[in-house]
Amino acid sequence: MRKPSGLERLYVDFDSFFASAEQHLQPRLRGRPVGVIPIASEHTGLIAASREAKALGIKRGTFVRDARRLCPALILVTARHELYVNLHRAIIAAIETVLPVKAVCSIDEMVCALLxxxxxxxxxxxxxxKAAITSEIGPTLTCSMGLGPNELLAKIAAEMEKPDGLVALHPDSLPGPLLSLSLSDVPGIAKGNAARLARAGIADMAALWRIQPKELRRLWGSVEGERLWMGLHGYAVERPETQRRMFGHGRVLPADWRHLGGAYACARMLLAKAASRMRRAGFSARALALWLTDRQSAGWYAEERFQPTWDDPSLLASLAGLFRHAERELPRGPSRSVHVTLHDLVPLKDIEEDLFGDTPEAQVRRRLESLSVLVDRLNTHHGRRLLHWGPWTHIPGGYAGAKIAFNRIPDAEDF
Structure with a gap:
């Protein structure tokens, strides 16, 4: 395992990105407490808070009613994901006037390799x-930067001096600067892993530093524990490329949509968006899963399995079957949200044609696949949902499907 002797990675982490993006896009919001919400509803939580709002105790996940109590002057803005994606691309271009971006970690985090x-x-x-971002984008969007011998230490450094900080963790200085951190400051140590470490007598960074790599692997129950040890100790850690496992979308239902009819209309839209993404990525699916959840995130789940399928009419027919099943088992319907997922993926290039596949059913299937691709192309060309299969009902409250997730940045076609 190679152990770098210098600062090989630069980690860029934008501060309160969604809220700062709104302040950048709407100058009237600058210097004022701003909260960004996922949908236009009072019954939701914030997905971002500006630094002015954070100073008043408001943070990501705070419910709207609690945020208003903490700050009656709080300005709520419904997330505008397509604008954040455009801004993200402009940021990448600004950074690359100085350094190439090695990897995009999320909408507001990226890492560069230093020669x-x-x-x-x-x-x-x-x-x-930093100067290039200010010059090309503007001063409202600030970022914290970390330098380290590997990506993990550079990311930790970027978190050490927020907002608008710049910290270097040189390999020669380790473990010194790390010892003042809490275990929760280390990416990958969430509540479950922290509890596991505590049971093993590891309650601070000094104890974590002293543990042996194989022991940390045993405590983690996977190789990720050993990778964490290597990263903290300054080794270069190369992770295997991850494979796509699923395409899906979820949506909190508006108050007057919290019944099976509303959930079905919403699920059709979510499935159509997920299926379009799947086709663009070159996959088909062998399973469709449906979740209908209540306020406690419990609820009803079912899935249907089939031969590799990627056309909209067939997938929507499977969804209709799942909802018929839900009608029998869930008479009161969902009370909060709906989620659909296409999984057990198969690359389209790996699908073998049936030697006896020239049947009427096979001909219909190929025709539906061709029509689904044609619909995708027309919608992309016109920049809107021009054609769709069956009813397409507008869902009040904001976006359906084209949302930014931590590890996914939507394509332009998603909007």
């Missing part, structure tokens, strides 16, 4: 990146 000649002046290079 040996750049590592000797890493702090200066990072300052040039």
């Amino acid at each position: 040996p000649s750049e590592q000797t002046e890493a702090v200066t290079v990072a300052q040039r990146v």
